[in-house]
Amino acid sequence: MxxxxxxxxxxxxxxxxxxxxxxxxxxxxxxxxxxxxxxxxxxxxxxxxxxxxxxxxxxxxxxxxxxxxxxxxxxxxxxxxxxxxxxxxxxxxxxxxxxxxxxxxxxxxxxxxxxxxxxxxxxxxxxxxxxxxxxxxxAWLTAYRMLTHDSGLSGPGTVLVQGASGGVASAAIALGKALGHRVWATARTEAKREFALEQGADAAYETGSRLPERVDAVIETVGEATWSHSLKSLRPGGTVVVCGATSGPNPSADLNRVFFLQLRVIGSTMGxxxxxxxxxxxxxxxxxxxxxxxxxxxxxxxxxxxxxxxxxxxxxxxxxx
The missing domain is CATH 3.90.180.10 (Medium-chain alcohol dehydrogenases, catalytic domain)
Structure with a gap:
């Protein structure tokens, strides 16, 4: 065959x-x-x-x-x-x-x-x-589990999706809206930010941009390139859910931020x-x-x-x- x-x-x-x-x-x-x-x-x-x-x-x-x-x-x-x-x-x-x-x-x-x-x-x-x-x-099952089983969200919240055009990320944008969340996304290019908006994102920002406010959860698939921004974007007690590391698997852990703000770092695989x-x-x-x-x-x-x-x-x- x-x-x-x-x-x-x-x-x-x-x-x-x-x-x-x-x-x-x-x-x-x-x-x-x-x-x-x-x-x-x-x-x-x-x-x-x-x-x-x-x-x-x-x-x-x-x-x-x-x-x-x-x-x-x-x-x-x-x-x-x-x-x-x-x-x-x-x-x-x-x-x-x-x-x-x-x-x-x-x-x-x-x-x-x-x-x-x-x-x-x-x-x-x-x-x-x-x-x-x-x-x-x-991709879609992974995004669904990240948003439901792993995000720590029991009701509507604000979710940041890093790297908006990838398979899991674009699924997370669409599913996040379907599940009732406010969804923000980041992407490197204007075309990809426009795509995020088409997928249902409430707002799309350049990768690494300062956000209007901190978010309840971050959907992280990129790894080293966005990890620091993901942690800095979380409210105290917020959750970053990571299922992949397409840009590299070994970012700076920034443990002081993790324990001082009581952040949750959750790994997620499939569903x-x-x-x-x-x-x-x-x-x-x-x-x-x-x-x-x-x-x-x-x-x-x-x-x-x-x-x-x-x-x-x-x-x-x-x-x-």
């Missing part, structure tokens, strides 16, 4: 590690299901895989991709929940210390077919296109199948839909990855086998 994969990582030039070609059709273990992929989104996780972060050489070749929508073998439209917990795990699967995402231990979604545990299939409602549905399991169901219900109730920047065939995946690497997209990049 045709697929996008990595067979040898390149830490300095991830695009050089990208391969597009034929891979073996997947086998279907007992309790698993095969899905004919209709759409698969590109995430920063895939870029890290190309660099070899979290994906050792002995697991390669590895098909990339953590999320997808498609058709089950009985023809049902489904969305793939990509958090794979260990057999027998009970409870929140994101807390399973041995959990993995598709494309870490098991082959990923950027291919004609993918196999997953049957319990990881979620019905795709008719109101979502395959491309929209493919945006949900990683549960139940939360994915809640997210789908929210989209159905509000009419909110993921913003798809572009849809490309698998053979043009390199162009999509280049856009993600350069930050030259507004919303999600989606591949169609």
């Amino acid at each position: 045709h697929a996008v994969y990595v067979e040898q990582a390149d830490p300095t030039d991830p695009l050089a590690a990208l391969r597009i070609g034929e891979r073996p059709d997947p086998t279907v273990p007992e309790g698993w299901a095969r899905v004919k992929v209709e759409a698969a989104a590109i995430n920063h996780h895939d870029v890290w895989s190309l660099r070899g972060v979290g994906l050792p050489a002995d697991r390669m070749p590895m098909i990339l991709g953590t999320d997808a929508s498609g058709l089950a073998e009985d023809g049902r439209p489904v969305i793939v929940h990509s958090v794979i917990s260990t057999p027998g795990w009970i409870g929140d699967e994101t807390y399973d210390p041995k959990r993995s995402l598709l494309s870490e231990l098991h082959q990923g979604t950027q291919a004609e077919y993918v196999t997953v545990p049957a319990s990881n299939l979620v019905a795709r409602p008719a109101f979502l296109s395959p491309e929209e549905a493919a945006c949900l399991p990683t 549960t199948r139940q939360e994915l169901g809640e997210l789908i219900e929210l989209l159905g109730r509000t009419g909110l839909r993921p913003r798809v920047d572009r849809v490309l065939p698998l053979d043009a995946a390199r162009d999509g990855y280049a856009a993600v690497l350069e930050g030259e997209m507004l919303g999600k990049v989606v591949l169609r086998p």
Whole structure:
């Protein structure tokens, strides 16, 4: 089958590690299901895989991709929940210390077919296109959990989203408004600030700008480049929720500010199948839909990855086998 994969990582030039070609059709273990992929989104996780972060050489070749929508073998439209917990795990699967995402231990979604545990299939409602549905399991689910489970907000508040054009960040803007918050965003360019406003942000500021007032929570996906600004933007007792570090993972901790203002620093990774169901219900109730920047065939995946690497997209990049 045709697929996008990595067979040898390149830490300095991830695009050089990208391969597009034929891979073996997947086998279907007992309790698993095969899905004919209709759409698969590109995430920063895939870029890290190309660099070899979290994906050792002995697991390669590895098909990339953590999320997808498609058709089950009985023809049902489904969305793939990509958090794979260990057999027998009970409870929140994101807390399973041995959990993995598709494309870490098991082959990923950027291919004609993918196999997953049957319990990881979620019905795709008719109101979502395959491309929209493919945006949900990683970026949109992560943003939903950050805003609900992790933000510390029990009612409407003011939320700052750093780096407005990325997949998680743009989802957080739209979802934050749908959940009743006042949402501010930062971005490097005027075009990206305009995009944040289109997504529903109440205001958009240049990266690092002084804000009119301090906020209740910060959605942080950028890392070193925005970390100091995130901490300085929080009110006493506020929360910064961090799910990624695209600009670098080792910012100055500024612990004096953290303990003196009693700030909460919460790590967040993906979400549960139940939360994915809640997210789908929210989209159905509000009419909110993921913003798809572009849809490309698998053979043009390199162009999509280049856009993600350069930050030259507004919303999600989606591949169609």
